[in-house]
Amino acid sequence: MTNTATLTENLPSSTSTIRVEKLTCSIGAELSGVDLGEVARDAALFAQIKGLLLEHKVLFFRDQNFSKAEHVELAQRFGELEDHPALGSDPDHPGLVRIYKDLDSPPEHFENAYHCDATWRVNPPMGCVLRCVETPPVGGDTIWVNMALAYENLPARVKEQIKDLRARHSIESTFGARMPIDQRHQLKERFPDAEHPVVRTHPETGEKILFVNSFATHLVNYHTPENVRYGIDYAPGAGNLLTYLASQAQIPEYQVRWRWTENSVAIWDNRSTQHYAVQDYWPAVRKMERAGIIGDAPF
Template sequence: MMQRNLRGLIDQSGIKSVVEIIPQSSTIGAEVRGLDISVGLSDQQFEQVNQAFLDYQIIFFRDQQLSPQQYNDFALGFGRLKDYLFADGIDGFPYITEIVKTETETESFGSFWHSDSAYMELPPKITMLYARQIPTRGGDTLFADTYSVYDDLSPGLKATLESLNAVNSASVVPRDEDIYAAVKSKNSDKSDQSAVHPVIRRHEETGKKSLYVNSIHTLGFEGMTREESLPLLNYLYQQVTRPEYSFRLRWAENTLAMWDNRCTQHYALNDYHGQRRVMHRIIVEGEHPQ
């Protein structure tokens, strides 16, 4: 399917839309109000949304009634869309992956602290998630600000980490069939996909530094064994989970969220057994981490 977007071609009524940005914590997360994404964004609106995204790392929009085409078009305004290596898209929209947890399933897709697809040479810079059906309780997503994690490390540890690269692999993810039942899985033979990236990553747009290792993709430091790497890695993972770096998103039906994989990690809470949850996911291709 040809990629396209309608940004700058809509908002022809002459009615000026007021975009309101509502911060959700001291460092990370903001709600964006005053937009109907289904009709597209003007250039000015897009710039406001993009700046909020860079400032707050994860932003969300409530009460968005989106068709797959409208969702696809909105995402394309932020860059080239990428199909997910291990799952097919929905019919007619290869870049929209449906993630389903049924009433009878106990495992959940994404219930680990991670940054999406760090095992790719070009990891996605943005992940979007659109809530189609949510449980009556539970199913929130936690987000961590890895800018702040890096900022609060000691000067000595920062210097050490600046000199290191990490080996990231899809094989670290538990290959539990129940977890991958949530998506139309494919390419199981590519579970050894791997890439080497800097442990400390400089954001391509903001220039800020963040911690770029995570517990389900990072095998170890380049040139070291996994056993040698784990003590320091485990310490870093513990820093990511500290509450002062986090924001908790409580989903509602038709909420659209988008987050920056270059400077965040996230964790899908699996606390809604016996209820159905359906989400539509899009990833936007990123750059080589530097």
């Protein structure tokens, strides 16, 4: 039996019901009976969607045939949009990033790692709206992970150990790694490494969230008398702990996996989730368009 709910309160007459079907016990819901083009224009309907996003952390929609302008308008309901230094935006729709994987752009293996978007920024995105423009016949799924649940299930001794730790996040060591050294250094000058708490607090729900991912390079304040007996302890101690924490995203019980179809959409809360774009479809084509919403500094 599927776990579903139907919401009717305060919806505009053009959309009589929203059907909400949970996809797993821990994260994700598919919504039907809603037109995201209408959501972009209707404040009351948007408020319903935002409330569901905070509850389920990632929302999925099928058959959303809206325009690029409506895509941008919908994402702007959440806040100002960001550009991406490595991918760039659609020239006619600022803030709409084209992630096109076709025969002229073989997989570069940036997305197939568990990550929150752009935590190398001082203010990482609060969320994203991603639409599938073209999908391969098989493969190309995306996985999302509930990192609030990942934190909740950590052993008490680990929670105590990490409560005040901070981690460094880098674009230089990820997107910049394949660049010539001068370009890599220029990229770091534009986007210096950001430092974030290992455990962040969600600004709207108050949840504690495990906030390290593949952009995190090292723990910056681990080397204290409480943690390190001799200097040589630092490297394995801090590195092993960071690896352990990042590995929590790989636990299936915290995940939902979404099979894309043309004009399907995902909206996710980047503060409380990680995701992994599975690159198992080459040489088939996969084209996505994403609008990332500027967030605030994690605390």
